[in-house]
Amino acid sequence: xHALHRRPLSLAAIAAAVLLTAGCASAxxxxxxxxxxxxxxxxxxxxxxxxxxxxxxxxxxxxxQRVITIKSSTTELLVALGLGDRIVGQGYPDGDIPGTIAGQxxxxxxxxxxxxxxxxQEAALELEPDxxxxxxxxxxxxxxxxxxxxxASLGVKTYVAPSAxxxxxxxxxxxxxxxxxxxxxxxxxxxxxxxxxxxxIDEQRSVLDAIEPVDGDVTALWWSxxxxxxxxxxxxxAPQMIMDxxxxxxxxxxxxxxxxxxxxxxxxxxxxxxLVLVDAAWNPADKKIADLQSNPATAGLDAVVNxxxxxxxxxxxxxxxxxxDAAASIADQLHDLGY
Amino acid sequence: xxxxxxAPAGTRERGAALRRIPVAAWxxxxxxxxxxxxxxxxxxxxxxxxxxxxxxxVLSHLGIGDTSLTALRDGIVWELRMPRVLTAGAVGAGxxxxxxxxxxxxxxxxxxxxxxxLSSGASLGAVAVILLGIxxxxxxxxxxxxxxxxxxxxxxxxAAGSLTPTRTVLAGLAVSSFFGALVSLVIFWTASGDAYQxxxxxxxxSLAGARWPAVAISVGAIVVVGIPLMLTGRTLDAFTFGDNxxxxxxxGVTGTRWMLLTATALLTGAMVAVSGSIGFVxxxxxxxxxxxxxxxxxxVLPLAALTGAVFLxxxxxxxxxxxxxxxxPVGILTAVIGAPxxxxxxxxxxxxx
Amino acid sequence: xxxxxxxxxxxxxxxxxxxxxxxxALTARDISFTRDGRLVVDGVDCTIPVGxxxxxxxxxxxxxSTLLHLIAGILPAGTGASIDFDGSDLLSMRRRDRARMLAxxxxxxxxxxxxxxxxxxxxxxxxxxxxxRSEGPTDRAIVADALDxxxxxxxxxxxxxxxxxxxxxxxxxxxALAQQPRLLLxxxxxxxxxxxxxxxxxxxxxxxxxxxxxxxxxLHDLTIAAAYxxxxxxxxxxxxxxxxxxxxxxxxxxxADVYGVRADVLPHPRTGRPVIAFDTDS
Numbered sequence: 019x020h021a022l023h024r025r026p027l028s029l030a031a032i033a034a035a036v037l038l039t040a041g042c043a044s045a046x047x048x049x050x051x052x053x054x055x056x057x058x059x060x061x062x063x064x065x066x067x068x069x070x071x072x073x074x075x076x077x078x079x080x081x082x083q084r085v086i087t088i089k090s091s092t093t094e095l096l097v098a099l100g101l102g103d104r105i106v107g108q109g110y111p112d113g114d115i116p117g118t119i120a121g122q123x124x125x126x127x128x129x130x131x132x133x134x135x136x137x138x139q140e141a142a143l144e145l146e147p148d149x150x151x152x153x154x155x156x157x158x159x160x161x162x163x164x165x166x167x168x169x170a171s172l173g174v175k176t177y178v179a180p181s182a183x184x185x186x187x188x189x190x191x192x193x194x195x196x197x198x199x200x201x202x203x204x205x206x207x208x209x210x211x212x213x214x215x216x217x218x219i220d221e222q223r224s225v226l227d228a229i230e231p232v233d234g235d236v237t238a239l240w241w242s243x244x245x246x247x248x249x250x251x252x253x254x255x256a257p258q259m260i261m262d263x264x265x266x267x268x269x270x271x272x273x274x275x276x277x278x279x280x281x282x283x284x285x286x287x288x289x290x291x292x293l294v295l296v297d298a299a300w301n302p303a304d305k306k307i308a309d310l311q312s313n314p315a316t317a318g319l320d321a322v323v324n325x326x327x328x329x330x331x332x333x334x335x336x337x338x339x340x341x342x343d344a345a346a347s348i349a350d351q352l353h354d355l356g357y
Numbered sequence: 358x359x360x361x362x363x364a365p366a367g368t369r370e371r372g373a374a375l376r377r378i379p380v381a382a383w384x385x386x387x388x389x390x391x392x393x394x395x396x397x398x399x400x401x402x403x404x405x406x407x408x409x410x411x412x413x414x415v416l417s418h419l420g421i422g423d424t425s426l427t428a429l430r431d432g433i434v435w436e437l438r439m440p441r442v443l444t445a446g447a448v449g450a451g452x453x454x455x456x457x458x459x460x461x462x463x464x465x466x467x468x469x470x471x472x473x474x475l476s477s478g479a480s481l482g483a484v485a486v487i488l489l490g491i492x493x494x495x496x497x498x499x500x501x502x503x504x505x506x507x508x509x510x511x512x513x514x515x516a517a518g519s520l521t522p523t524r525t526v527l528a529g530l531a532v533s534s535f536f537g538a539l540v541s542l543v544i545f546w547t548a549s550g551d552a553y554q555x556x557x558x559x560x561x562x563s564l565a566g567a568r569w570p571a572v573a574i575s576v577g578a579i580v581v582v583g584i585p586l587m588l589t590g591r592t593l594d595a596f597t598f599g600d601n602x603x604x605x606x607x608x609g610v611t612g613t614r615w616m617l618l619t620a621t622a623l624l625t626g627a628m629v630a631v632s633g634s635i636g637f638v639x640x641x642x643x644x645x646x647x648x649x650x651x652x653x654x655x656x657v658l659p660l661a662a663l664t665g666a667v668f669l670x671x672x673x674x675x676x677x678x679x680x681x682x683x684x685x686p687v688g689i690l691t692a693v694i695g696a697p698x699x700x701x702x703x704x705x706x707x708x709x710x
Numbered sequence: 711x712x713x714x715x716x717x718x719x720x721x722x723x724x725x726x727x728x729x730x731x732x733x734x735a736l737t738a739r740d741i742s743f744t745r746d747g748r749l750v751v752d753g754v755d756c757t758i759p760v761g762x763x764x765x766x767x768x769x770x771x772x773x774x775s776t777l778l779h780l781i782a783g784i785l786p787a788g789t790g791a792s793i794d795f796d797g798s799d800l801l802s803m804r805r806r807d808r809a810r811m812l813a814x815x816x817x818x819x820x821x822x823x824x825x826x827x828x829x830x831x832x833x834x835x836x837x838x839x840x841x842x843r844s845e846g847p848t849d850r851a852i853v854a855d856a857l858d859x860x861x862x863x864x865x866x867x868x869x870x871x872x873x874x875x876x877x878x879x880x881x882x883x884x885x886a887l888a889q890q891p892r893l894l895l896x897x898x899x900x901x902x903x904x905x906x907x908x909x910x911x912x913x914x915x916x917x918x919x920x921x922x923x924x925x926x927x928x929l930h931d932l933t934i935a936a937a938y939x940x941x942x943x944x945x946x947x948x949x950x951x952x953x954x955x956x957x958x959x960x961x962x963x964x965x966a967d968v969y970g971v972r973a974d975v976l977p978h979p980r981t982g983r984p985v986i987a988f989d990t991d992s
Contacts, residue, residue, distance in 0.1 A: 135546070161545075246566025247684050249554045272682050279554065281565065281677060281684040286433050287404035300488070300552045313568070315436035318429050588842060595836050597823050598882075601816060604784045606889070607809030607837035652824040 067207050072155060072183035074166055076175055081210035082149035086132070086142055088163060089153025091338035092179055093129060094119060095205055096151070098339045099214045102127040106145045109137040109163070110153075112333035113299070119339050120221035136162040149175040153336060154182050180204065181256075181337035192254045193276070195226060195263070198337055218339065225342040229349045231265025232357040238266040238292040238328075239285055242277055242335070243301045245309055248285065252278040256337040263345040264352060266292065286315055292355070293321045294348065298332035326355050380656040383649070387663035391446065394667050398442045398674045403681045404433050415439065436568065444567035444631060445673040445687075446666035447575035449638055451628040453665025454583050455621045456639025457658055461593040462617055463522040469640040470625040473525070473618065474532030476634035478506025479626065480540045483559050483633070488547045496574060496630040503626035506532050511618065520614055521600075562635030562688025564673050571631040578627035582620050587662060589617065590655030635688045637695025638665055644702055734760040736795045736893060736924060741780050742788035750776045752948040758941055760796055763919045764926040765939035769969055773948040774928035778895045781926070782814045795893055809837035812893035813886035817901045818878065822871040827881050830870050831856050834888030856884040860914055876907030883914060894918065896927035900934070912938045936960055936984040944968060960984040
């Protein structure tokens with residue numbers, strides 16, 4: 019019964035998702051089709067739910083029960099929504115599931131890993147999933163877990179995290195916190211747990227509200243990978259969103275992409291106050307620090323000399339439920355550095 | 358049967374006038390152009406530094422006067438731009454030189470320095486370091502990979518009989534394909550997150566990582582291997598009418614061929630080790646030079662080296678500035694520019710069999 | 711137009727030596743070569759006096775080209791073989807020294823190169839100039855003389871692959887002459903040439919032998935071989951069948967044995983050299 023009371027609030031979040039995913043659709047597309055669509059059928063609250071996901075329409079007649087997740091961002095989202103037991107397998111993880119998300123413990127979840135890389139079609143279908151939840155659009159390919167049409171014909175629903183859509187009209191103009199929240203809300207609608215979604219959004223929001231952005235103009239470079247040519251956070255993706263939340267100015271904001279290749283000359287020219295270093299298994303933060311110190315051009319950077327490094331784990335940098343925690347951690351590290 | 362592209366009939370008058378200019382004059386002109394290019398290219402870049410400040414910085418490092426720049430900005434000029442421009446010149450020269458020698462040795466005008474599987478071998482070394490985390494320095498691993506591929510090619514080519522041009526080409530193709538497949542396998546199997554970005558840059562060919570050690574390797578290779586190679590023009594020309602004619606002219610065919618192939622491989626291997634597989638330079642530059650000075654290798658070799666140096670310096674300058682603040686791997690630009698130029702050569706060639 | 715001998719002064723004296731002087735000759739003994747298990751040349755002995763024009767004839771596959779390559783040192787001549795030319799042991803010479811003594815002109819009708827004629831002939835100077843030096847005025851003069859000797863001076867600036875077959879062969883001959891050899895080997899130099907070009911080329915060679923050069927040519931046309939050669943070596947299945955002056959060697963019986971065709975051998979009305987009339991009925 020109290021689900022009905024909560025409905026208007028989650029409908030608001032869903033409406034935001036509608037605006038985002040359907041509002042920018044190209045002319046002649048399903049402009050008149052709001053998504054997701056709740057129905058009054060007696061067959062289950064809120065179902066069937068139809069979403070326009072990166073240009074593909076998917077209809078869920080019931081809550082998915084056997085989900086395969088690809089990439090940590092999707093796994094973590096479901097775990098945070100309390101749906102860890104519905105995951106039959108995860109693929110291509112970026113790291114371990116953290117102990118807490120937005121202040122809430124994730125519990126003792128042990129999700130089997132199908133593959134360290136994108137799982138193949140047979141490996142995935144062997145687990146008899148009813149849904150594949152992918153973190154990148156490219157996961158749905160012939161060499162990957164299968165293309166969306168084939169899986170749909172086999173009765174497997176396919177869904178890409180909306181913030182990872184690359185098509186014009188679906189890719190967020192500039193990723194904002196609300197985009198992440200509407201992604202959570204849409205997942206809540208799909209899985210039939212709108213309350214949990216709303217609660218998670220509130221937790222995320224409170225983490226973000228608790229952040230004290232730095233004073234003044236503090237410049238930073240978000241260095242993700244690459245040695246000869248740094249691959250950095252650009253102006254429209256999750257890195258920019260996180261930097262905005264903590265009050266950092268991105269020296270590479272001119273790159274109109276979520277991440278993009280940059281050059282050391284521009285970095286040295288900008289001499290950022292702080293260096294945000296992404297810690298990944300294939301390119302750890304201490305290797306980045308060693309590279310910065312051994313490269314004679316960057317060894318003299320103010321941030322390198324004074325060791326103003328902020329470390330953030332790779333898995334938390336994809337748009338998802340860990341962004342708020344990442345922002346909070348970065349803010350703490352900045353305060354420790356004196357900002 | 359060798360396929361040589363010859364100048365079209367219509368340009369014979371213009372060509373004749375060009376050919377009256379002695380080769381020595383061309384060498385002097387190209388050398389001057391090279392010096393000019395180095396001095397100019399180092400003043401170009403995303404950071405806002407004036408020409409005077411750049412030269413002031415360079416001169417101060419050479420011991421003349423002081424720099425007016427802060428230590429960091431001085432570092433941009435001396436630690437980033439200068440080594441990169443010098444490496445670009447050396448790599449361009451080395452690749453053009455290797456391409457010329459390979460085209461003469463195999464009597465095939467479509468040969469390039471990577472014919473012996475060198476680029477695939479070097480790529481395997483590079484992915485081993487970047488993706489598999491093997492604890493070697495990247496240039497060392499790339500060089501070892503190139504040598505491994507060369508060994509494979511030479512063994513395969515000579516196992517089937519004596520080392521003829523055709524067998525060398527075919528063996529090189531086989532080894533290239535094999536190593537290339539291994540590279541793809543490693544990438545497909547292990548690339549996580551955005552590690553593919555780094556390996557992609559390397560495979561496309563990039564000078565972004567060129568620091569002073571890269572200068573030492575590439576310029577060193579030119580001095581130790583490239584300059585002697587430049588002087589083998591007469592020996593290469595002796596092969597014009599085949600192995601028998603070369604032997605009758607007093608050239609030890611087998612020994613010379615092995616020596617030239619090995620020298621080319623060493624030179625190319627060193628270049629690929631510092632810059633990845635930059636394509637088209639080794640293929641196109643020899644043809645461009647031949648259009649102007651004719652077929653004699655004694656003239657083509659030094660001019661190909663000098664022209665290759667100037668060419669790559671400017672293409673790399675474009676790669677790092679045209680798409681500011683993004684940087685393009687230089688191998689993309691050499692292909693974008695090289696392919697149409699090659700098509701133009703094909704269309705205008707009088708005879709192509 | 712007189713032909714200019716391209717020989718060093720000391721070699722001209724050799725022209726006065728008689729046939730009886732065994733040293734003044736190319737003497738090859740026991741030359742053998744096996745390829746793919748087949749004995750292509752089998753224990754060949756032959757002698758060509760200095761200043762003579764020798765012809766090697768025989769059916770296809772007799773081993774004519776291979777024999778030339780063996781004499782030129784391109785192929786190994788087998789153990790026990792010896793090749794002496796005018797007192798020098800060719801087999802023990804360094805390759806480059808040998809290239810200064812003998813030159814090989816092959817048929818290259820199908821090789822294209824964009825080199826200029828002048829540069830092709832300059833290739834012949836390779837064994838003299840060596841790897842590191844530059845070509846000098848002497849070399850250029852020798853190249854000019856060689857082109858003059860084959861009447862191709864007007865073509866000096868032409869690109870090689872714009873030339874006709876006959877012209878290319880003459881340039882190849884000029885290249886060989888530019889090597890200043892004392893022994894000239896020619897491998898089927900008249901293939902693909904029209905009759906006028908054939909006669910003209912061989913006349914050039916004969917003019918050179920008259921000035922002291924020793925020439926050995928593998929020829930397939932019996933009448934032409936008879937018209938020009940002082941000495942003929944007949945090869946079949948890698949072995950020498952017979953050798954000697956043309957009028958002695960070329961008989962109807964020999965032609966029947968070696969070539970398997972019937973012919974009549976008649977003396978040329980003016981020169982007296984053998985002319986072969988083939989029997990088309992057989």
